[in-house]
Amino acid sequence: MDFADSETMTVTPPHVSEIPGAGIPGTEEKLQNWQIDRSRAPIATKIVIAGGFGVGKTTFVGSVSEITPLQTEALMTQASEDVDDLGATPEKLTTTVAMDFGRITLESDLVLYLFGTPGQQRFWFMWDDLMRGAIGAVVMADTRRLEDSFPALDYFESLGLPYVVAVNHFEGTPLYGPDDVRDALSVSPGIPVVTMDARQRVTVVDALLALVGHAVDVSPE
Amino acid sequence: MTGGSGRGARRPARVRPYSLTGGRTRSGHVLLVETFVASLEPADGPVDGPGDPVPTGTPGTRMLPEIRAIIELCRRMRSVAEVSAMLKIPLGVVRVLLSDLADQGKIRVYGTGRGPGQPDRALLERVLVGLRRL
Numbered sequence: 167m168d169f170a171d172s173e174t175m176t177v178t179p180p181h182v183s184e185i186p187g188a189g190i191p192g193t194e195e196k197l198q199n200w201q202i203d204r205s206r207a208p209i210a211t212k213i214v215i216a217g218g219f220g221v222g223k224t225t226f227v228g229s230v231s232e233i234t235p236l237q238t239e240a241l242m243t244q245a246s247e248d249v250d251d252l253g254a255t256p257e258k259l260t261t262t263v264a265m266d267f268g269r270i271t272l273e274s275d276l277v278l279y280l281f282g283t284p285g286q287q288r289f290w291f292m293w294d295d296l297m298r299g300a301i302g303a304v305v306m307a308d309t310r311r312l313e314d315s316f317p318a319l320d321y322f323e324s325l326g327l328p329y330v331v332a333v334n335h336f337e338g339t340p341l342y343g344p345d346d347v348r349d350a351l352s353v354s355p356g357i358p359v360v361t362m363d364a365r366q367r368v369t370v371v372d373a374l375l376a377l378v379g380h381a382v383d384v385s386p387e
Numbered sequence: 388m389t390g391g392s393g394r395g396a397r398r399p400a401r402v403r404p405y406s407l408t409g410g411r412t413r414s415g416h417v418l419l420v421e422t423f424v425a426s427l428e429p430a431d432g433p434v435d436g437p438g439d440p441v442p443t444g445t446p447g448t449r450m451l452p453e454i455r456a457i458i459e460l461c462r463r464m465r466s467v468a469e470v471s472a473m474l475k476i477p478l479g480v481v482r483v484l485l486s487d488l489a490d491q492g493k494i495r496v497y498g499t500g501r502g503p504g505q506p507d508r509a510l511l512e513r514v515l516v517g518l519r520r521l
Binding site: 202207237238239279295381 | 419420421422423425426463464465466468469471472473475477478479480495497498499500501503504505506507508510511512513514515517518519520521
């Protein structure tokens with residue numbers, strides 16, 4: 167049971183204080199020109215950042231976003247699967263699933279959104295919605311808990327959606343080569359595997375480039 | 388919603404977020420998380436509501452604070468996800484409220500500027516170029 171993890175039960179997320187201006191319109195730091203011009207909207211694109219709890223999705227988004235990452239919530243009602251364990255009445259559970267996102271204005275008429283989303287299987291319903299029209303996904307992996315990436319890998323693999331694996335290297339942990347990780351995760355040879363540090367913008371951009379480059383490669387001519 | 392417990396009576400539950408929407412969940416507009424929306428109100432004009440002389444429908448129509456906040460926030464171009472996050476309204480609820488506002492001509496849904504499905508190669512290459520410049 168991981169119902170207590172803060173990522174999925176955040177009515178009051180622990181880092182909410184780090185979101186200055188959230189909920190207060192007009193306090194954002196820097197307005198982009200496209201936000202002011204209501205005669206036309208830019209093109210919106212999106213990339214999903216998936217992976218297990220604590221793998222660094224929020225850090226990843228924050229490293230490259232032009233706005234302080236925002237958090238949105240989706241209410242979810244699910245039948246309780248473990249009523250016996252919980253000793254609960256057979257009612258439905260309402261869970262709040264939090265999703266962090268950031269934004270990058272690539273051109274005056276082209277905006278990229280990054281959505282960091284929980285990787286557990288029970289949130290697949292969110293992914294279906296999120297992945298509609300997405301460029302693809304960066305599946306983040308922590309070499310200490312590779313198995314946490316399995317559900318996300320299975321999901322994108324089964325749907326044939328473009329994805330790359332980004333190994334978030336945590337300081338003080340052994341650095342495995344991309345090939346070792348590829349073997350351990352049974353990722354097919356055509357899928358890029360990159361090693362990165364979610365705190366370092368340049369490596370985050372490289373991971374995004376790897377994904378978009380891969381999406382171009384698999385895109386029909 | 389009662390899980391088939393057999394008790395027909397409605398429970399005096401807490402006010403749930405979706406009660407704001409009258410329980411409707413179907414949105415007539417395609418509102419993805421990244422879909423752009425903006426108010427059709429003038430940039431610096433008043434948001435009509437109680438006490439406002441602008442006739443917007445039946446007399447005495449009062450605007451939910453959430454509706455008013457959405458119109459105010461959308462004086463700038465916003466994505467659906469931004470509206471949800473900045474006003475702390477769950478995504479599903481925001482979608483329905485925005486859909487209603489669009490039907491009422493208060494919000495314009497701009498869409499995503501791309502076709503349905505996966506982005507095409509030309510768009511992907513533009514994104515690639517943009518990322519390389521970062």
